[in-house]
Amino acid sequence: MLVFSVESSCDETSICLMEDKNIKYHKIFSQEIHKKHGGVVPELASRSHLKVLQRLTIEAFQQKNFDPNQIDIFAATCGPGLIGSLLVGSTFAKSLSLGFNKPFVPINHLEGHVLSTSYNNDIKYPHLVLLLTGGHTQVYLMKNDKEIQLLGASVDDSIGEVFDKTARLMELSYPGGPEIEENAKKGDEDFFDLPKPLINEKNFNFSFSGIKTHINLLIKKNEIDDKFKSNLCASFQKNISDILITKINNGLKNLNINIKSISVVGGVANNNYIRKKLENFASNRYINIYYPLKEMMSDNAAMIAWACLKNYNKNKIDLHFKPKPRMDINNFL
Ligand code: KG4
Ligand code: ZN
Numbered sequence: 001m002l003v004f005s006v007e008s009s010c011d012e013t014s015i016c017l018m019e020d021k022n023i024k025y026h027k028i029f030s031q032e033i034h035k036k037h038g039g040v041v042p043e044l045a046s047r048s049h050l051k052v053l054q055r056l057t058i059e060a061f062q063q064k065n066f067d068p069n070q071i072d073i074f075a076a077t078c079g080p081g082l083i084g085s086l087l088v089g090s091t092f093a094k095s096l097s098l099g100f101n102k103p104f105v106p107i108n109h110l111e112g113h114v115l116s117t118s119y120n121n122d123i124k125y126p127h128l129v130l131l132l133t134g135g136h137t138q139v140y141l142m143k144n145d146k147e148i149q150l151l152g153a154s155v156d157d158s159i160g161e162v163f164d165k166t167a168r169l170m171e172l173s174y175p176g177g178p179e180i181e182e183n184a185k186k187g188d189e190d191f192f193d194l195p196k197p198l199i200n201e202k203n204f205n206f207s208f209s210g211i212k213t214h215i216n217l218l219i220k221k222n223e224i225d226d227k228f229k230s231n232l233c234a235s236f237q238k239n240i241s242d243i244l245i246t247k248i249n250n251g252l253k254n255l256n257i258n259i260k261s262i263s264v265v266g267g268v269a270n271n272n273y274i275r276k277k278l279e280n281f282a283s284n285r286y287i288n289i290y291y292p293l294k295e296m297m298s299d300n301a302a303m304i305a306w307a308c309l310k311n312y313n314k315n316k317i318d319l320h321f322k323p324k325p326r327m328d329i330n331n332f333l
Helices: 032-037 042-063 083-099 109-118 159-169 176-184 209-221 226-255 272-283 302-310
Strands: 002-007 012-019 022-030 073-079 104-108 127-132 137-142 149-153 261-265 288-290
Touching: 002 083, 002 302, 012 042, 012 302, 022 042, 022 302, 032 042, 042 083, 073 083, 073 109, 073 302, 083 104, 104 109, 104 302, 109 127, 109 137, 109 261, 109 302, 127 226, 137 226, 149 226, 159 176, 159 209, 159 226, 176 226, 176 272, 209 226, 226 272, 261 272, 272 288
Parallel strands: 002 073, 073 104, 127 261, 261 288
Antiparallel strands: 002 012, 012 022, 127 137, 137 149
16 A cells, blocks of 8 residues: 655645555655744745645655556645645645545544554553644553543643743744753753642643743843853753653553553654653653654654554545644544
8 A cells, every 4th residue: 555645734844655664755844934933934834835845746756756646545634733734735635636536535643643653663552652742742541552542731832832932032943842952961950940830730731831931030030141041941851851750650650550651752752851761760660662763753744654554444535624723633533
């Protein structure tokens, strides 16, 4: 089965050709245009997808000397995400499916992230998934490879968003996650004592927006030099990772299920400091930790092709499916 997939839910334009489990072609174009605005501008993102998608696709077919008639399924992210961006990518894939007279399969972006670790790992169940992206912070329980149950989520900003907004307050560039990780290397992680909202609640819900407000006040009160920035980045990163570990620990105690493995997926899973802390936590409890392949960590079309192949029988083939900016993982079609 050969899938052509498109991902365009935010500011990455990506296409993939996946044949069974073999990635034949995968390209991710990260839109640089948002850097000067300190965050994603939806209108610019849609226009950039429109400009880039056709070129990427023609390049893919030419480089592979590839006949698109061989494609069995066209798939695209249909939500959640920025509606203009979703419309561009899904309409592009739908048009190809019409043109080549092959089925179109709509894919849920969250499911793409959640299933991404099953591409390169043999998942042991019961399994916990930490979805840490710019749009979401969610914890899922998978008792088997079919059921995905939401256990908790952020009640306000997502984890990636708080990295991006904190970086912006310090006048670091976008996306903020990698900038904060880099600056934190030179800083004292115990320098600032930052708030840990919802830390005593024994569930998997998070709240991050108060941390950003606290940091805003610190920035207003202090002189901002490199030392201040690196101490704040280090303290912020430690604070976020302490929150994750404490909440997972308490949540697991309350859940009372013997979790065998944890997947860490989404852009924030790139953070090596957070990874190390999660790995220490897991190894002390004989829990395996899985990550996606590097190319399937941040937004990408390979995870969309993989979700399509894994769920081909489950997802409805529907050319008329309308993209939606908000969408739950189990309430898709
Ligand atoms: O999964 P993703 O590419 O897109 C969404 O689905 O949102 O995640 C993007 C987020 C951004 O907020 C970015 O700052 C964050 O992932 N990120 C990181 C790192 N690399 C990317 N956050 C912390 N540390 C990193 N090294
Ligand atoms: Zn994503």
